[in-house]
Amino acid sequence: MPHPDPVRLLSRRFLPYFLTQALGAFNDNAFRFSVMFMLTYRISTDESVNVDVLMNLAAGLFILPFLLFSPMAGHLTDRVDQARLARILKGTELALMCLAGVGFWLQSVPLLLALVFLMGTQSAWFGPLKYAIMPRHIPADHLMRANGWVTASTFVAILGGTLTGGLLAAAGEMAALWASLVVIAVAIAGVIAARLIPAAPALDTVSSPAGPIRSWYLNWRLLRRQPAALHQAMWLISWFWFVGAGYLTQFPRFSREWLGLGADGATGLLALFALSIGAGGLAVGYLSSGRPRLGLAPFASLGVAVAALDWYLAASVVGQSPSLLRIGLDIAATGFFAGMLVVPLYSYLQTRTTASRRARIIALLNVQNALAMVVSSLLGMVLFAWFDIQLPTFFLLFGGSGLLVSLMLWWKWRGLRPGSAGARGHP
Structure with missing residues (x-):
């Protein structure tokens, strides 16, 4: 049955x-x-x-x-x-x-x-x-679907x-x-x-209690012993939050200054972005075989970069008002690819960590994510204050970093084949 x-x-x-x-x-x-x-x-x-x-x-x-x-x-x-x-x-x-x-x-x-x-x-x-x-x-074979629902609910x-x-x-x-x-x-x-x-x-019935300082030491020592693929998954998740934090911060200003939208219009773009992330997460959760793989990461990050490029081109047309439909599609595509990226990564993290140590690894991931969002905010302030960039350029730089991520992943995974010793933990 x-x-x-x-x-x-x-x-x-x-x-x-x-x-x-x-x-x-x-x-x-x-x-x-x-x-x-x-x-x-x-x-x-x-x-x-x-x-x-x-x-x-x-x-x-x-x-x-x-x-x-x-x-x-x-x-x-x-x-x-x-x-x-x-x-x-x-x-x-x-x-x-x-x-x-x-x-x-x-x-x-x-x-x-x-x-x-x-x-x-x-x-x-x-x-x-x-x-x-x-x-x-x-x-384990249902974690992708569960994480799809959790990701969707988080952004909603x-x-x-x-x-x-x-x-x-x-x-x-x-x-x-x-x-x-x-x-x-x-x-x-x-x-x-x-x-x-x-x-x-x-x-974990063996470890003794640890205070703030000792827990930092013990957890980082634990993280150093994890396989390289797990580290890569964690950094990719933090990149997702880096880009997402930058986008969400600048959406209201972009809507007002470049699209001429009021508060309702800005809210609509925020909703489109959040719902698209949820849709991408649910889609990859239900269309996958249930086994989380990192193989989607290069394609999803490249998708974010391509959407950022078209977004930049659509918003930078000289002498014309930007096409709201085209930019809306770019925002939806960005969110969809981002959701496709992050759900397999969280599922991979859950299945490839020892159950008795899983929370400690996730805790360190949360530290990375928090730092990524802080860096995202600081970088945005530097780009606007010191380099006086325009908002379309901001989205191109942040989203376009997906191209570097994609190339880096393909370079790291070149020559790897499923089932080979070197491919263990990889797609």
Whole structure:
């Protein structure tokens, strides 16, 4: 009798986890952008407040915990029941969101910024668990589909949380109340979903507890012993977040300055990009044989580069308005190829790491991803401030880096054949 597909949305082994991580991603962004919009449009009326400084501080406070605490979080995640840890972390999120309600009501900048840091810390602790627990309940030949759904839900949640944060912060005198109710309600739903995740007992019963500094040392020593193909998969995932962070940051400005679109139009392009990533992830998950391979990576990264080139050409036509349809297709193609790239990579990482050490490897990947997004932001500031580049050139440089990635992968994998000793771990 064939085994039922455990990735159907109503499966007990998938649905509670799926909802838990999706609701968490939504709340992260809804809360963070509620704070940032409120700082911009309401608290900024205080002339003693430097809004630009506060906005950058809020962004930095959210990403900093991923650099500080991810290794320790990965170390702990391998040593405890991961379903129980999920319930603890979701309970922590609920407590933080209740405090956020107080911060919104009082419009307390110090309290809200402190909570941004604490929510980043909660997310940093949940990050290793998010991908480490999936292979505990999902068979290996279904991981591609599961990761396709998780990738799609993550970007839909990012988009939904961002839009919700903006709408709540613009709700006038009722903004504080509505923002509080939404983030608390979503946190409660996450707590309920986490309670239904099946048990995932500890796999590492040997390692001793490790603090922030020792966990960094132990995890990096573990990473050095991993095969080269695993390192390549991790760097490719970080490249995905590097490019994605740069694109998402500049979409609103590009929509306004180059396409003449209002806020709704910019939102539409953001939605198109996010949904296209999800569509690419789902497509590769369902069209593949279920076995994650790195062989798609050179083609997917090349696809991102080709789309970036056509995007640049379409936006740089002299004397004509850029074709919205053509640029929309380029954005959709970029997202689709990016989704095709990242889903097999995460699946490969999950299947090629030892189960008792998987969370620690994913934790280090989260550190890399955080650094990639920081570098993306810094590079964007340098390109615009020092080199005075135009936005189409920015997208060409960021997306066009996919050509270098593709050539590098083909050069590294040249001559490798499936089944050969040198091809182990490669396509």
